[in-house]
Amino acid sequence: xxxxxxxxxxxxxxxxxxxxxxxxxxxxxxxLTKVKISPEQAKKNTSKLLDTCEExxxxxxxxxxxxxxxxxxxxxxxxxxxxxxxNFIYMPCKFQKELExxxxxxxxxxxxxxxxxxxNIDVKDGNRIKVIKWLKEYYDSYxxxxxxxxxxxxxxxxxxxxxxxxxxxxxxxxxxxxxxEIVYYPDLLRSMKEDFDxxxxxxxxxxxxxxxxxxxxxxxxxxxxxxxxxxGAILQNRMNKKLTTxxxxxxxxxxxxxxxxxxxxxxxxxxxxxxxxxxxxxxxDLELISMNRRNKN
Numbered sequence: 238x239x240x241x242x243x244x245x246x247x248x249x250x251x252x253x254x255x256x257x258x259x260x261x262x263x264x265x266x267x268x269l270t271k272v273k274i275s276p277e278q279a280k281k282n283t284s285k286l287l288d289t290c291e292e293x294x295x296x297x298x299x300x301x302x303x304x305x306x307x308x309x310x311x312x313x314x315x316x317x318x319x320x321x322x323x324n325f326i327y328m329p330c331k332f333q334k335e336l337e338x339x340x341x342x343x344x345x346x347x348x349x350x351x352x353x354x355x356x357n358i359d360v361k362d363g364n365r366i367k368v369i370k371w372l373k374e375y376y377d378s379y380x381x382x383x384x385x386x387x388x389x390x391x392x393x394x395x396x397x398x399x400x401x402x403x404x405x406x407x408x409x410x411x412x413x414x415x416x417x418e419i420v421y422y423p424d425l426l427r428s429m430k431e432d433f434d435x436x437x438x439x440x441x442x443x444x445x446x447x448x449x450x451x452x453x454x455x456x457x458x459x460x461x462x463x464x465x466x467x468x469g470a471i472l473q474n475r476m477n478k479k480l481t482t483x484x485x486x487x488x489x490x491x492x493x494x495x496x497x498x499x500x501x502x503x504x505x506x507x508x509x510x511x512x513x514x515x516x517x518x519x520x521x522d523l524e525l526i527s528m529n530r531r532n533k534n
Contacts, residue, residue, distance in 0.1 A: 392525035444474035
């Protein structure tokens with residue numbers, strides 16, 4: 238009994254020491270005040286609260302999800318008080334919220350993309366003329382077996398990039414029997430992470446479909462796995478087989494390269510450059526800067 242009492246006393250002393258040491262940190266004290274955490278609750282959860290402080294510190298100066306170093310990218314391990322009980326949840330940061338908002342808007346646009354046809358394209362916007370001309374030339378030149386380059390279409394948010402390419406692909410499917418696939422790239426990566434058993438079949442399909450559109454590349458949370466094992470493998474196979482590949486992005490090609498470089502280390506820079514070179518070999522590069530047309534097409 239005495240041994241157990243001494244052990245408990247040592248544990249209590251250790252907890253007290255950790256709490257007092259942590260309390261010297263302004264960030265730790267500010268967190269307790271903000272969430273209204275009592276000293277008793279804080280003592281029992283000092284290590285978790287310190288984890289929160291570390292993640293909040295890493296969020297300072299962050300410029301996007303591609304920079305996130307937290308345990309769950311795009312989220313902060315944050316304390317909450319519910320019925321006087323202290324709990325910890327993963328709260329999304331502003332960049333994650335923006336991404337989720339874009340994904341909801343993207344999902345709401347799926348029906349528009351499925352019904353898109355070239356006859357529905359607004360040709361009155363002069364900013365679109367160069368892109369429309371490219372799409373028309375591609376359609377006229379397309380044959381079932383072809384080595385035509387796709388398009389890397391980048392530009393302002395909501396300018397109709399996906400609608401334009403979807404209109405072309407739907408026409409090719411309907412009138413020239415082309416096998417097409419339009420994939421929202423951030424969703425593709427997320428679905429693969431959630432079900433690893435389906436990765437092989439998905440990869441095989443995406444590597445071999447006649448025409449592929451990777452929509453909104455650059456909006457994903459960049460990881461070495463997604464960049465090298467998924468994107469790199471898809472592009473390498475399609476490049477080898479000379480299969481047409483399209484991309485849409487809010488980033489120009491130089492911005493995408495920086496986004497794909499996880500760190501400033503030379504290894505990541507080289508791997509990002511390799512992806513960019515594949516994209517350049519697969520596509521022509523066009524920019525579309527126009528009004529936000531979301532839900533107007």
